[in-house]
Amino acid sequence: MSDIAIKAVGLRKVYVTGFLRKKFVGLSKLDVEVKRGETFGYIGPNGSGKTTTIKLLMGLNFPTAGHAEIFGHPIGSMAARAKVGYLPERPYFYDYLTALEFLHFYGQLLGMDKAARVKRIDELLPMVHMERARDIQLRKFSKGMLQRVGLAQALMGEPELVVLDEPSSGLDPMGRRLIRDVILELKRKGTTIMLSSHILADVEEVCDRVAIIAKGEIQQITKTSELVGHGLHGVEAAFENLSSELALGLGFGEPTAHAHGRVTFLVENHERVNALVRAALEAGGALIRVTPQRQSLESLFVDEMTAVDRKDREKPT
Ligand SMILES: Nc1ncnc2c1ncn2[C@@H]1O[C@H](COP(=O)(O)OP(=O)(O)OP(=O)(O)O)[C@@H](O)[C@H]1O
Numbered sequence: 282m283s284d285i286a287i288k289a290v291g292l293r294k295v296y297v298t299g300f301l302r303k304k305f306v307g308l309s310k311l312d313v314e315v316k317r318g319e320t321f322g323y324i325g326p327n328g329s330g331k332t333t334t335i336k337l338l339m340g341l342n343f344p345t346a347g348h349a350e351i352f353g354h355p356i357g358s359m360a361a362r363a364k365v366g367y368l369p370e371r372p373y374f375y376d377y378l379t380a381l382e383f384l385h386f387y388g389q390l391l392g393m394d395k396a397a398r399v400k401r402i403d404e405l406l407p408m409v410h411m412e413r414a415r416d417i418q419l420r421k422f423s424k425g426m427l428q429r430v431g432l433a434q435a436l437m438g439e440p441e442l443v444v445l446d447e448p449s450s451g452l453d454p455m456g457r458r459l460i461r462d463v464i465l466e467l468k469r470k471g472t473t474i475m476l477s478s479h480i481l482a483d484v485e486e487v488c489d490r491v492a493i494i495a496k497g498e499i500q501q502i503t504k505t506s507e508l509v510g511h512g513l514h515g516v517e518a519a520f521e522n523l524s525s526e527l528a529l530g531l532g533f534g535e536p537t538a539h540a541h542g543r544v545t546f547l548v549e550n551h552e553r554v555n556a557l558v559r560a561a562l563e564a565g566g567a568l569i570r571v572t573p574q575r576q577s578l579e580s581l582f583v584d585e586m587t588a589v590d591r592k593d594r595e596k597p598t
C-alpha cells in the first residue's frame with residue numbers, strides 16, 4: 282500500500298492548437314508529492330495550470346513529458362482511476378437523468394451492486410442537501426445544484442483520493458460552507474484531498490499544505506500551520522474607557538484606531554501585549570479583545586504574485 286497519494290515528476294503539458302499548430306504551455310514542469318491522508322491545496326491565478334494538472338492526474342490529458350502516479354499506479358491506468366473521486370471544474374451531466382438516476386448510473390460504472398448504490402445514495406443526497414431534488418432532471422438544476430450533485434458523484438465510490446477543481450464555484454454561502462464541511466468530514470476519515478479553489482479563506486481553513494502555482498510552475502508550497510506561526514505580524518489589543526490622553530500616556534505609541542469609544546493598539550509580540558494590557562488596565566481601561574495578526578494565505582498569495590510579476594518585468598526581452 283503506497284503512502285504517497287500523488288507523485289508527479291517533471292510533469293509537463295504543452296497544448297498544440299489550431300491550423301498553425303500554435304503551442305501553449307499549460308503546465309511547465311511539475312514535481313510534487315502528496316501524502317496519504319493529506320489535504321493539499323492548489324491555488325493560482327486564472328490560466329496558471331491548475332485544471333491542466335488535475336486533468337493530467339485524472340488521466341484525461343496526456344502529458345507532453347514526465348510522469349505521475351496515484352497511490353503508486355501510473356496516471357490514466359484503471360488502478361489509478363479506481364482510487365479517485367473527481368469533481369471537474371465544469372461538470373458535464375446527462376441532462377435528462379434525474380439526480381437519483383444519475384448517481385445510480387455512475388455507481389453502476391463503478392461496479393457497485395444495487396444495494397450498495399442505494400445505501401450510498403441515501404448517505405450522499407442528504408450530505409449535499411439534495412434529497413428533495415432527487416427526482417428532478419439535471420437539466421432543470423441551477424448551477425449550484427449541479428455542483429452539489431457533482432460532489433455526490435465524486436464521493437460515490439468512497440474514493441481514497443478526492444480531487445476537487447473549484448468545488449465552490451457558483452455556490453451560495455450556505456453551499457460554500459457545505460463544501461467546507463464535507464471536506465473536513467472526509468479529512469477526519471483519512472481521505473486524501475486535492476483542492477483547487479480561488480476561495481483562499483476556505484483553502485487556508487481545510488488544507489494542510491498549499492501549493493501556489495503561477496505560469497505553469499509551483500512557486501512555493503506552504504504548510505498552513507506555519508502560516509500561523511511564522512507569519513505573526515504583531516498583536517492587536519482594543520480597550521474601552523481610555524481617553525486619547527490616557528492612551529498616549531501608556532507609552533505604547535499612537536493607537537492605530539480610536540473610534541466608537543474604543544482604542545486599538547498594534548504591538549510587535551505577545552510580551553509587549555502583556556505589558557500593554559497591564560498598563561491599560563492600571564490606567565482604568567477595560568480590555569475588549571486581543572487578536573494576533575497573522576499572515577493570511579491571501580496576503581501570501583498576493584506577495585507571491587507580486588514577486589512573479591516583478592521577475593517577469595526584470596527578464597531581459
Ligand atoms: N485545451 C486547451 N488547448 C489550449 N490551451 C489550453 C487548453 N486548456 C488549457 N489551456 C491553456 O493552458 C493554460 C492553463 O490553463 P488551466 O485551465 O490549467 O488554468 P487554471 O489554473 O485551471 O485556471 P482557472 O483558475 O481559470 O481555472 C492557459 O493558458 C490555458 O489557456
Ligand SMILES: [Mg+2]
Nearest residue numbers: 331332333370
Ligand atoms: Mg481551472
